[in-house]
Amino acid sequence: MDYSYQRKVQAEARDVVNSQLNLNLIRDFVIDTGVVLNASLFGGKPNYHSNSTPVLVPVINDPSDVAALAKRIDSLSDEALMHEGILQKHHWEAAEFWKNSEGRPLQAPASEGTKGIATVCGQLCGVTNFLMWLILNPEEMKELTSLVGRTFKRYIGACRGFEGKEDLNQLSFASDVSGLMSPEFYDEFCAPHEKDLYEEFAPTGIRYYHSDSNMKQHVGILDKIGVTDVNIGPMISVAEIISQVPAMRIHGQVPPVRVLWQGSTDLVVDSVRQDINDMTSSGADLSQLVVCTAGSVNPGTPLENIEAMLWAAMEFGLLKGNVKESLSSIPVDFDRKEHVNQIS
Template sequence: MTFDLKAFWEENRRCSDRFTTDKPRLALSLGIGEDVIKSVAGVTNHPRFYKDYAYQQRVRAQAGEIIERETGIAIGPAINAGSVTFASLFGGEVVYPDNAPPWIRPVIHHQDDIRAAIRRVDGADLRTLGIMPWWLEWRQRILDEYGVDMTTGYSFHGPATMSAMLCGTTRFLYFVYDYPELMRELYRAIEETGLRFMREMREFMGLSMRGMGVYDDDSALLSPKLFAEYEYPVLERWYAAFCPDPADRRYFHSDGDMSHLLDLLRQLGVSHVNLGPQVDLLRIRERMPRTVIHGHIPPFLVRNGNPDEIAALIARQFRQVGHDGGMVVETAGSLNEGTPLENMRAMMVAVDRHCRFDGRG
């Protein structure tokens, strides 16, 4: 049976991501990131993909033709820089492995390195730090060549993830216990840098000051006590700065198991959440009754499963939670490299058939 890709995405635009059943069906979000793009295009030279502007845009165009034909999703020009942009502001060297996305070499090895890292960003022009100079150069090239205005500033890595990248994960956790005052200084620096980056980039690019997202995988490693002491004040200030009204979008993502921290996320007023598949869907709804859940499909199921398994899970999750209108169907974390495009289509078909409010299913 044929499936009308164009009609699906046209209807999808009418499906609000707000907590309501006043829409044709649940919205579907397929965040096709650089891992999928490289996989579809058969990229083997990963450093070149991240360092060579022209090559990256050719790869995106090549993959985009295939992805749009199979899923109806247009892949235009963009900047793929991995997940190093924010941590690079603090001076970490960007490492480009042969077969993986870039990562940041830690800059904090000893407690004495903490204040040195803080001094790098204190009062500095953030547009001149880390990878931002070439990011902004690529942005201008895309604007000149394609007429596409790339933006940044609507999100930031959470302080636990930033600290783990700057210190190394194990060292970060030791330092929280061994040098709490120094780590509070680092957290304050991350807080200020995040505020400045989001505010200054939005001002520079003429963007709205409302709404923001936090991406903080490593916050899942903290106990409720440590989260309340270290994370909560930073996130509270960020959300207050950019999401002062109840209607403003307070988004939070973590691939980790945040089961023990759901109450604190609710207290922060998080309006949209995307959590790792280890977190039980019904528990999220129980602890966060008015939060829109983005998920909750395991990425490995979409990569390794078959269309029937994917459809069965989407239908079950709609019966469990999605029927209340407070859900956007997507993976609980990013789509993985090697995810078959036919399984993405299976998600589309399943949402169209099993997640409706207009009685057409």
């Protein structure tokens, strides 16, 4: 909650990226309230741990709790949703701080996207309970996913109205828990609500979907709900994604743990070459690939490995509109199965 300290750390990080990698980060205004901001509007105190991302104290301890939660949230105005919950209040405190200290315009919490339906439900119930109740209490979980979906429609709409971004034609979801569901359950409980939100807020624009989990069996469903851009777990290759959805734009698929963090620079370069080779061999446009990790850059990742990833992207990919020649002749030794051992 120390916004001056946040700003100091952000500025130092930007300086490192600029001086060491010769890159300028596009956005230099970030309000950091943790990954549970969106779910927190339904209630729940955040718990912070030294070795993991924040979680919420569950607000649904029994499936029968869903009805009361729905009654309370549905009674709130659209504007109130932007301020409901502990972290929403901290968000606005930070926004006021930036406005007063740097003249920044107030930024709403969810104009460009939210956590996905499954991840929010996992935060509200506890992930294990949510997955179990999908089987044991499907009606209550259908009401919960419906509640999150219709609330987010009002929530995102209010945020865009506040910022004057009603015409913004893009929307992103981040939902690691989706990959822990079977494709059938994801398709039944969550996908319809995410499709509805995409159609409302990105009718013809970018529909981005991030998940660190194994989404290999979910790609077809993502295509069905109109996703245009994916950044999904490293267990699936560029070739496998493109074979299912030839028009998909892929942000990835360098494995963030075994390759970018723990691997050698040669392994990083080989992983990037494999992704580029997959794209060109499929006949897809190389501009459909954005070279990056299939997930986050982990703390402790060597700077030289990040430099290697950027070098490979420029050496074998597109640079200022020019396509490198002879991409099909790149020898590739990268074995994805050998270098990926993570689910989330």
